[in-house]
Amino acid sequence: MKSPILLIIQREFITRVRKKTFLLMTLLAPLLLAAVMIVPGLLASMPEDDKSIIVLDEPSILVPEEGTSQFSLEYLNPNEFDLETGKTFLRESDKDALLYIPSGNGWDPDFIKNNILLFGKEDIGIDLQRFVERQLEEKINQQKLIRQGVDPEVVSQTKTKVTIKSFTMGEEGNEETSATPLKMGLGYIAGILIYFFIFFYAVQVMRGVIEEKTSRIVEVIISSVRPRQLMMGKILGIGLVGVVQFLIWVILSGTIYAVVSTFIYPEIFAQQVPAGPGSPDLSTVDQTNLFSMLNSINFPVVLSGFVFYFFGGYFLYSALFAALGSAIDQEADSQQFMLPVTAPMIIAITTAMNVIQDPNGPLAFWMSMIPLTSPISMMIRLPFGVPIWQIGLSALILVGTFFGVVALAGKIYRVGILMYGKKVTWKELYKWLKY
Amino acid sequence: MIRAKDVRKQYGNKVALANINLNIPSGSIYGLLGPNGAGKTSFIRIMNQITAPDSGVVLFDNEPLKPADIGRIGYLPEERGLYKKMKVGEQVLYLAKLKGLSSSEAKSRAKEWFVRLEMEDFWEKKVEDLSKGMAQKVQFVTTVLHKPALLIFDEPFTGFDPINTNLIKNEIKRLNQEGATVIFSTHRMESVEEICDHIGLINNGKVMVEGLLLDIRKHYMNGTYAFTTKEQQTFSGMDVLHRDLQHTGHTATIKSEAYPSALIQKLAKENQLLGFEEVLPRVSDIFIDIVNNGPKPLNS
Missing domain, CATH: 3.40.50.300 (P-loop containing nucleotide triphosphate hydrolases)
Known part of the structure; x- marks a missing residue:
């Protein structure tokens, strides 16, 4: 004879995993994820649409620039064309756009820069507009410099690009290469994963509770098991489904990515990989640098933090969602209660950037202490290194809140699942706590 | 249990x-x-x-x-x-x-x-x-x-x-x-x-x-009796609740405060009696009685 909670976990797990939608989601999601990673690379390597532009350049600023392979420039003779005849010429030709640069009163760059016109047969693309603007800015700048008696060559020689190698002073006095972008990416992705996991599976807990209520089986079940056992069994069973699905995703996505990047499109991915040590000038991140960057992240802490907050967040929210589900008769009624419950998570995600920019600031600190936001906010902070007492405190608060919420949610659940046809208010829920 | x-x-x-x-x-x-x-x-x-x-x-x-x-x-x-x-x-x-x-x-x-x-x-x-x-x-x-x-x-x-x-x-x-x-x-x-x-x-x-x-x-019996007679009955001065014709004869239920024996004697004078029983009240009637008048004391 099995303990009832194991039976419930087993049922929740098996009925979900056997569903066709589970199989579909489990197989399709990694394909989608892989597509998200691969498609931009593919798109970037695709040839772009060429445009040819005719230029009516009265002050001869651009002449004799020929443009690029994408945007080719051809010039009309300003003595034979004006703006109107230029437009007619564009209409009758197979060219794509007309760029008109007026000479104005006596070659005044400030007048010219404000009166340049660009006509297109179709919408002027943002790329084309940027290209033209960049070209003109450069030429007009040069002209201005010449008028001030400065040689543009000299100016371009004095331009300097500064590249800083930043380090973090470790506690034992060793210096680690600062890896801010890497940490940002890592924290953000981990935070988002937790966010989606909580959202997706905690809502499933709510759905499951509503299903048992609407199918009216719940009273049959709780005449055999304690309501809290049913609730916990459901939370654990669905959590297990989530973990299995998540692991399959990780393995499948990794496999697809590896296969595609090594065998099918190696050249695309070669461009994205940081350049080797033989060409250190091409990239600020060479391989030894990358290695020391990775070394500067405390992976054991980040990984165990991820697992902890992943589950902690899920358990906390799914208990809330279970209580929510018990209080309503059908999913359509859940909206008014959903928002207050999910708001903290949404706030945690929307403030993610602020937390990243100042991972040890007051906002980051408080967000990673409040248990409803800490699974996401603390996760974002972890790669940057968080004092151990803060991690401990945050974890303690989360666990403590979880037990508190389970106790309260269990009370609401116990009453809610046996209430039918009642429009529930917050006040009503509060009353149930005292039944 | x-x-x-x-x-x-x-x-x-x-x-x-x-x-x-x-x-x-x-x-x-x-x-x-x-x-x-x-x-x-x-x-x-x-x-x-x-x-x-x-x-x-x-x-x-x-x-x-x-x-x-x-x-x-x-x-x-x-x-x-x-x-x-x-x-x-x-x-x-x-x-x-x-x-x-x-x-x-x-x-x-x-x-x-x-x-x-x-x-x-x-x-x-x-x-x-x-x-x-x-x-x-x-x-x-x-x-x-x-x-x-x-x-x-x-x-x-x-x-x-x-x-x-x-x-x-x-x-x-x-x-x-x-x-x-x-x-x-x-x-x-x-x-x-x-x-x-x-x-x-x-x-x-x-x-x-x-x-x-x-x-x-039994406790809530309230003086309701059912009779079966050969011919159509006459109940002079009695409260008849229901009449019917069945294969056993003419039936009727009446309500009376009199003792059953006295009641039989009285009715037998006027009719040829085929059957007589005191009717048990229906549970729903008992319930309505209790809701209206409260439970009936045991000694009554």
Whole structure:
């Protein structure tokens, strides 16, 4: 004879995993994820649409620039064309756009820069507009410099690009290469994963509770098991489904990515990989640098933090969602209660950037202490290194809140699942706590 | 089997059970009667340990209810249903295992029941593909599969079609003969007169009357008599409630304060009597009487 909670976990797990939608989601999601990673690379390597532009350049600023392979420039003779005849010429030709640069009163760059016109047969693309603007800015700048008696060559020689190698002073006095972008990416992705996991599976807990209520089986079940056992069994069973699905995703996505990047499109991915040590000038991140960057992240802490907050967040929210589900008769009624419950998570995600920019600031600190936001906010902070007492405190608060919420949610659940046809208010829920 | 002592349950300000005392004898078919909202379901949920009483105690075989008793109770709630997407067989086994049966035990018993109720071909079907009557049979099997010593049915016949109602009535009687104690909870009192031997009437969370059905009906007899005569009767100066013509002769019910012997003498003078009996009041009439006038003292 099995303990009832194991039976419930087993049922929740098996009925979900056997569903066709589970199989579909489990197989399709990694394909989608892989597509998200691969498609931009593919798109970037695709040839772009060429445009040819005719230029009516009265002050001869651009002449004799020929443009690029994408945007080719051809010039009309300003003595034979004006703006109107230029437009007619564009209409009758197979060219794509007309760029008109007026000479104005006596070659005044400030007048010219404000009166340049660009006509297109179709919408002027943002790329084309940027290209033209960049070209003109450069030429007009040069002209201005010449008028001030400065040689543009000299100016371009004095331009300097500064590249800083930043380090973090470790506690034992060793210096680690600062890896801010890497940490940002890592924290953000981990935070988002937790966010989606909580959202997706905690809502499933709510759905499951509503299903048992609407199918009216719940009273049959709780005449055999304690309501809290049913609730916990459901939370654990669905959590297990989530973990299995998540692991399959990780393995499948990794496999697809590896296969595609090594065998099918190696050249695309070669461009994205940081350049080797033989060409250190091409990239600020060479391989030894990358290695020391990775070394500067405390992976054991980040990984165990991820697992902890992943589950902690899920358990906390799914208990809330279970209580929510018990209080309503059908999913359509859940909206008014959903928002207050999910708001903290949404706030945690929307403030993610602020937390990243100042991972040890007051906002980051408080967000990673409040248990409803800490699974996401603390996760974002972890790669940057968080004092151990803060991690401990945050974890303690989360666990403590979880037990508190389970106790309260269990009370609401116990009453809610046996209430039918009642429009529930917050006040009503509060009353149930005292039944 | 079940003895409730001073059981009280309150939801917010609403008193669902006001210190009730009930005694449900072993082997009885007990009708727990009362209008909607009387407190029947509250008491049933306490027996099933779904909720706990605020005060008082429920004894099951002379011992306070304990978690293990759940396996000895079969409960068909008023709000009942099954997992729609689950296969019937799996579902029956799941619910039986929750009641503590082993997998193999549950399976062999379920197969037995499925044969008895002619539902062998349900096993692999999903509940959502069953008709309502079929689902009701499945629900019944899940209630009795673990051979509970106590069966509790809350409004069992609402939603059951007449064929299933009959089938299940007979199965319940059979289970009772095999030793199970049965509790029926219903607000439709006429439906239990034929099946129950004990009743308890509850109103507003209080027990109005409890005991053997026959004793209670006798106790509430109120001078109503039924006669059968050969010819059309004449009842000079009497209060006739009902007349009818049946194959046995002309029948009539009358109400009278007189002693039965005096009444017979009087009527025999005017009519040729074929039959005479004092009529037992209907449970619903007793209930209305109690609600209006309060319980009738024992010595009256």
